[in-house]
Amino acid sequence: MRNPQMNQSRPSLVAPLHGQLCDPPPIWLMRQAGRYLPEYRALRARAGSFLELCYTPDLATEITLQPVRRYGMDGAIVFSDILVVPDALGSEVSFVEGVGPKLTPLGDDAAVGQLSMARLAEHLTPVYDAVRSIRAALPVSTALIGFAGAPWTLAAYMLEGEGSKEFLRARTFALRHPDTFGRLLDLLTEAVVAHLSAQIEAGAAVVQLFDSWAGVLPEPQFEAWCLRPAGRIVAALKDAHPEVPVIVFPRGAGAKYAGYVLGVGPAGVSLDTSVPLAWARDTLGDVCLQGNLDPATLVVGGSTMRREVGRILATMAGRRFIFNLGHGVLPETDPDNVAELIEMVRTPRAEADGA
């Protein structure tokens, strides 16, 4: 069955998440909207700040549509950021040009106690308005993907106050103050369920949970701070919205991917660039896999990219699969390479092999 998108009103992206084998696999890219696109840079230069883009529904809609217009991916991810949730809870967030996110770091129990769900829905209304307007503007066959950061990754930014390679301040705070940290994780779990549910109610057909910093934790903390909250989030969403698949992304989890998938029970799992594909295919059970082309390969393009794409498609043949990168599109990427990638993934295998 080639290209289910041709004769189905259901977007092809959700088919493999619901148990259907698709050849060729559907494709979308993490960070498919962003700085590698000249039309994004033009709009970004006119807006006051990155967060203004996120909180202005017309701008967020336009940016979400930019890559879909150019390339016709099977999925469109809402243009927003994981840090809108901490912002809505009261950890004021800003993005410093050329540096990255800055938050007032949570220093003690009192600071955690001041965070509140009370204004979350109101603060994030522009995101839900954007979801509605994107859904109305997208082709029926393009799935709209909502997303949120996972509790550990959000807590890591809130405690650290900025990005970091190791998140040492966040990890030591969590180990020293388990009760306070536990309250923070519980609050974030509740906030993430509310934020994902609201995106689903506004029109998202799939949601993805980004645990970008799962890879800095040893096994016991990974289980308590990543696996357990993700399990609660997936269970709550299955209860409220059983028809909407959840894709989880515990980036850097390595061998811990196996227990995570088993314990969390998602419809799909996104693999980072370091995960051996044949291992994932043979070990991760009855779940849809997504990934895992190295974004650097997409920067380089040409025969290097074609070789890697061929390897991934060959390894995943016969497996429920969504083609994606192992992390976000890099700003250095040539937009023409993205067009070539999509064409290559959609070319039947026999033809691509010259048969």
Ligand code: CP3
């Ligand atoms: O197209 C899409 O994927 C949708 C939009 C999206 C953004 N951020 C837009 C963005 C998504 C899904 C995210 C998720 C996100 N944000 C994550 C999880 C995924 C990952 O990368 O691990 C994380 C950790 C963040 C936090 C964040 N936002 C950082 C660390 C930065 C600065 C680094 C950078 O790339 O500039 C951002 C800013 C950000 N988020 C930009 C975009 C397009 C760049 C802002 C700009 O235009 O200057």
